[in-house]
Amino acid sequence: MAEDDAEKGATPSEMKGKGGLRAASFIYGLAAMESMGFVANMMSLVLYFMYKLHFDLPAAANTFTNLMGTTFLLSVVGGFISDTYINRFYTSIIFGALELLSLAMLTIQAHSKDLLPSVCGIGESSCIEGGKAVYFYATMFLLALGAGGFRGSFPALGADQFDENDPEEVKSLASYFNWLLLSIVGGASIGVTVIVWVSTNHPLRNNWWKGFLIVTIATFFGFIVLVLGKPFYRLKIPKHSPLVRIAQVIAVAVKNRGLPHPESPSELYELSKKDLDSTVAKIPHTQQFRWLDKAAIVGERADASAWEVCTVTQVEEVKVVARMLPIIGSTIIMNTCLAQLQTFSVQQGNRMDPHLGSFKVPAASIPIIPLLFMVILIPVYDAFFVPLARRLTGHPSGISQLQRVGVGLVLAALSMSVAALVEVKRRRRSLGNPLAPISLFWLSFQYGIFGIADMFTMVGLLEFFYKEAPAGMKSLSTSFTWISLSLGYFLSSALVEAVTSVTKRVTPSKRPWVYGIDLDRNNLDLFYWLLAVLSVVNFFHYLYWAMWYKYKSGGDEAAAPAAAVAEESAPKVASGGGVAEQGDGDKVGETQ
Numbered sequence: 001m002a003e004d005d006a007e008k009g010a011t012p013s014e015m016k017g018k019g020g021l022r023a024a025s026f027i028y029g030l031a032a033m034e035s036m037g038f039v040a041n042m043m044s045l046v047l048y049f050m051y052k053l054h055f056d057l058p059a060a061a062n063t064f065t066n067l068m069g070t071t072f073l074l075s076v077v078g079g080f081i082s083d084t085y086i087n088r089f090y091t092s093i094i095f096g097a098l099e100l101l102s103l104a105m106l107t108i109q110a111h112s113k114d115l116l117p118s119v120c121g122i123g124e125s126s127c128i129e130g131g132k133a134v135y136f137y138a139t140m141f142l143l144a145l146g147a148g149g150f151r152g153s154f155p156a157l158g159a160d161q162f163d164e165n166d167p168e169e170v171k172s173l174a175s176y177f178n179w180l181l182l183s184i185v186g187g188a189s190i191g192v193t194v195i196v197w198v199s200t201n202h203p204l205r206n207n208w209w210k211g212f213l214i215v216t217i218a219t220f221f222g223f224i225v226l227v228l229g230k231p232f233y234r235l236k237i238p239k240h241s242p243l244v245r246i247a248q249v250i251a252v253a254v255k256n257r258g259l260p261h262p263e264s265p266s267e268l269y270e271l272s273k274k275d276l277d278s279t280v281a282k283i284p285h286t287q288q289f290r291w292l293d294k295a296a297i298v299g300e301r302a303d304a305s306a307w308e309v310c311t312v313t314q315v316e317e318v319k320v321v322a323r324m325l326p327i328i329g330s331t332i333i334m335n336t337c338l339a340q341l342q343t344f345s346v347q348q349g350n351r352m353d354p355h356l357g358s359f360k361v362p363a364a365s366i367p368i369i370p371l372l373f374m375v376i377l378i379p380v381y382d383a384f385f386v387p388l389a390r391r392l393t394g395h396p397s398g399i400s401q402l403q404r405v406g407v408g409l410v411l412a413a414l415s416m417s418v419a420a421l422v423e424v425k426r427r428r429r430s431l432g433n434p435l436a437p438i439s440l441f442w443l444s445f446q447y448g449i450f451g452i453a454d455m456f457t458m459v460g461l462l463e464f465f466y467k468e469a470p471a472g473m474k475s476l477s478t479s480f481t482w483i484s485l486s487l488g489y490f491l492s493s494a495l496v497e498a499v500t501s502v503t504k505r506v507t508p509s510k511r512p513w514v515y516g517i518d519l520d521r522n523n524l525d526l527f528y529w530l531l532a533v534l535s536v537v538n539f540f541h542y543l544y545w546a547m548w549y550k551y552k553s554g555g556d557e558a559a560a561p562a563a564a565v566a567e568e569s570a571p572k573v574a575s576g577g578g579v580a581e582q583g584d585g586d587k588v589g590e591t592q
Contacts, residue, residue, distance in 0.1 A: 018161075018232055018234050019161040019162065019163070019232070020161060020162070020172070021172065023161040023229060023233050024158050024161045024162075025229075026225055026226060026233075027180070027183075027226070027229070028183040029183070029222065029225040030092075030226040031180055031187065032183040032186050033219065033221055033222030034218075034223075036190050036195065036218045036219075036222075037103065037216070037218050037219045038147060038215075038219075039187070039188035039192060039367075040191030040192060040195035040199070040211065040215055042068065042342055043191075043192050043196055043367060044199045044200050044211065045064050046060050046342070046347070047200055047350075049063055049064065053117060053136070054117055054119055054127055054128075057347060057514070058500065058514060061343040061344065061347075061493075062493045064342070065339045065489040065490070066490070067140050067143070067144060068342075068486075068489040069485075069486045069489030069492075070140075070141075070144040070486070071143070071144040071147050072483065072485040072486035072489065073148065073483060073486035074144055074148030074152075075149065075151045075152035075479040075482035075486070076476065076479050076483060077148065077149050077152060078091055078092075078148065078149030078152025078479065079152035079153060079475040079477070080243065081152075081153070082152065083238055083241075083473055083474065084240075084241045084242065087235045087238065088156055088160065088236065088475055089226075089230060089233060089235055091149070091153040091475075092226060093226070093227070094149070095152075095153070096146065096219075096222075096226070097146070098142055098149070099143065099146030099147045099150060099219060100216065100219055100220055101146070102139050102140075102146055103216040103219060104216055105135070105138075105142065107212040109135060109136065109139060110208040110209035115132055115135055115136075117132055151482050152476075152479040152482065153475050154226075155180065155466070155478050156474045156475040156478045159173060159176060159177070159466050159474070159478075160234055160235075160236050160474070161233065162176060171396050173396075173463075173467075174386070174396050174463065175382055175386075177466075178381065178382040179378075180459075180462070181374070181378060181455065181458060182374070182375065182379065185371050185374045185375055185378065186375060188367075188371055189368055189371045189375060192365050192371065193365050194214075195215060195218075197365060198210050199212070200362040236474075238472070240472045242473040242476055245317065245318075245470075245472070248307055248310055248314070249292060249295045249314055249315050249318040250295075251307060252294070252307060252308060252310050253291060253292050253295040253315075256294040256297050257291070257294060259297050261290065261294070262297065265285040265312070267298075268285065268293060268312050269296045269298045269310070269312065270296070270311050270312040270313065271311055282313050283320070283470075285312050286319060286550055288322075288323065288550060289318075289319045289322055292315050292318055293315060295314075295315050296309065296310055297309070320469070320470060321477070323550065324468065324477070324480060327402070327464070327546070327549065328480050328484050330538060330542035330546075331405065331457065331461065331542065332484055332488045332491055333412075333491075333531075333534050333538040334408065334409055334412040334453070334457060335484055335485045335487070336488040336491045336492045336495060336531065336534075337450070337488075337535060338412075338454070338485075339489045339492035340419075340492060341419070341450055344514075344524055345419070345443055347519055348422075348423065348443060349366055349440050349443055351437060351519050351520070352438055352439060352440040352443070353436075353439050353440060354440045356441075366443045369444035369447055370448045370450060370451020370454075373448050373451050373452060374454075377455060378455060385398060386398035400551075401460045401464035402460070402546040402549065404457070405456065405461060405464070405542070406539070406542065406543065407453075407456045408452075408455075408457030408458075408460065409535065409542055410453075410539060411449055411452055411453030412450060412453045412457075413532055413536050413539060415446050415450035416529075416531040416532035416535055417529070419446040419531075420525045420526075420528035420529045420532060421525075422443060422445060423524050423525040423528060424525045426442065427519075427520055430520050458481070465481055466478050468551065468552050496514060499512070499513055499514065499527060499530065513526050
C-alpha cells in the first residue's frame with residue numbers, strides 16, 4: 001500500500017497515520033447510511049410496483065428480481081474500473097452520484113401523478129407505457145448501475161486499509177468484513193422499520209415519495225462521510241488491466257498448446273524477486289489447470305512480449321480465478337432463496353395479522369427480526385467465537401471462509417423448509433377463517449434462520465474473494481460475491497416463469513403454483529419445498545468444489561522452499577542481450 005501512495009508523493013511519515021481502523025470507520029459509516037435506503041427499497045419496491053404501478057404479483061416479483069439481478073451484475077463494472085483505471089475511492093464517488101440521481105428520479109415519479117400509470121384492465125400484468133415507461137425503466141437502470149458499480153468498489157476500498165503482510169492487521173482484516181456486515185445490518189434495521197413504515201403504512205396513499213426522499217437524503221449523507229475520510233485512506237493506484245492479464249495467459253497457452261510440458265515446474269518462466277512488480281505477490285506453482293502452464297514455457301526469442309510468454313505468477317492468477325468460478329456457481333441457489341424471501345414473503349405478510357399489540361407493523365418490516373439477530377450475533381461471533389476458534393485452528397478468521405459459506409448453505413435449506421411449513425399454516429387459516437389470520441411474526445422463523453445463513457455466507461464470500469484475489473484484481477474479485485447474488489435473482493425470475501409454465505400444464509387443476517394476485521389460491525408452499533430440495537442438492541454440489549479448492553496461500557510452509565528454489569533456478573529468456581518489457585511495463589526476461 002505504501003508504495004502506491006508514495007508514487008503520489010506521500011512520504012513515509014505522511015503514510016504513517018493512514019489506513020487501519022480509523023480509515024475503515026468512514027467506510028462503516030457509508031455502508032450503514034447507504035444500506036439504510038438500499039435495503040428499505042429492497043423490501044418495499046415490490047409493493048410499490050403493485051400498488052402504484054399496478055403490476056400483478058408475478059410481474060412485480062420478476063421486475064424486482066430483475067432489478068436486483070442487474071444491480072449486482074453491474075458490480076463487475078465498478079470492480080473492473082477501480083482495478084484498471086481509477087482508484088476505488090473515486091469509483092465509489094462516481095457510481096454513488098448515479099445512485100443518488102436515480103433515487104431523486106424515483107422520488108419525483110412517486111410524487112407526480114403524471115408519471116404514474118392508471119389502473120390496469122382485467123388480465124393485464126402491467127400497464128405502464130409510453131413516456132412513463134421510458135422514465136421508469138431509465139430510473140431503474142440508473143439505480144442498478146449506480147448501486148451496483150458502487151458495490152463493486154467500496155468493500156475492497158475498506159479492506160485496502162489493512163496490510164495483508166502484517167499479522168496483526170490480517171486479524172483486523174478478518175474483523176473488517178464482520179463489522180462491515182454489522183454496519184450494513186445496522187443501517188438496514190432503520191431502513192426496514194422507519195423508512196418502510198413511512199412508505200407502506202398506507203400503501204394506497206401517496207406516501208411513497210416521502211420514503212424515497214428519506215432514502216435519497218440518507219444516501220447523500222453516506223457519501224459525505226466517505227469523502228470526509230479521504231485524508232485517512234490508503235489509496236491504491238491501478239496499474240494493470242486484470243482482464244488483459246487473463247487474456248494474455250489464455251492466448252499464450254492456446255498458442256503453445258502443442259508444446260510438451262517441461263519435466264519440472266522450475267523450468268517455467270518466472271521473474272526474480274527483485275524484478276517482480278512490488279505490488280504483485282509471487283504465487284507458487286500449482287498442479288491444477290496444467291494446460292495453462294504452457295503460457296509460461298520459455299520460447300527461443302530474447303525479446304518475447306507479454307503476449308508470447310507469461311510468468312508463473314501471472315498463470316497462477318488465472319488459475320485462482322478459474323478455481324473461484326465453481327464457488328460462485330454453487331452459491332447461486334442460496335441467493336435465489338433470498339430473492340423469494342424478499343418478494344413472496346412480503347406478499348405473504350400482507351395477508352397476515354400485522355399487529356403487535358395496538359401497533360400495526362408493515363409487512364415489509366418483518367426482516368427487522370433477522371436483522372436484530374445479526375446485530376447481536378455478529379459482535380458475539382467476532383469477539384468470542386473467532387478468538388476461540390483461532391486458538392483451536394490457527395486460522396486468522398477462526399474457521400476458513402469456505403467453511404463459513406457451507407454453514408450458510410445448510411441454514412438456507414432449513415429456512416426454505418420452514419417457509420413452506422409457515423405458508424401451509426397461513427393459507428389454511430386464511431381459507432378457514434379469513435377474518436382471523438395468523439400473526440405476521442410467523443415469518444420471523446424463516447427470516448431469522450436465513451439471516452444467520454446470510455451472516456455466514458456473505459462475510460465468508462467477501463473475505464474469501466478479497467484474500468484469494470490476485471493483487472490487481474481485488475475489486476473485481478470482491479464483485480464475484482455480488483455476481484452470485486445477481487445470478488440468484490435472475491434465476492429466481494427464470495424459476496418462477498418455469499414453475500408457472502410447467503405446473504400450469506401438469507397440475508390436475510391446470511392452475512400454476514404461483515399466479516395472479518390472490519395468494520390463497522396459489523401453492524406457494526410447494527414452490528418453497530422445491531427451493532428447499534434444490535438447496536440440499538446444491539449444498540453437496542458446493543461441498544465437492546469446496547474440498548477441491550486449493551487456497552492461494554494454502555500449504556505456505558511446504559510451498560515456500562519450493563518457491564525459493566524456483567526463484568533461483570527460473571530460466572531467463574534465451575541469451576542475446578537486452579531486457580524485454582511486458583505490455584504494462586513488467587519485465588518478461590533478462591539475459592544472463
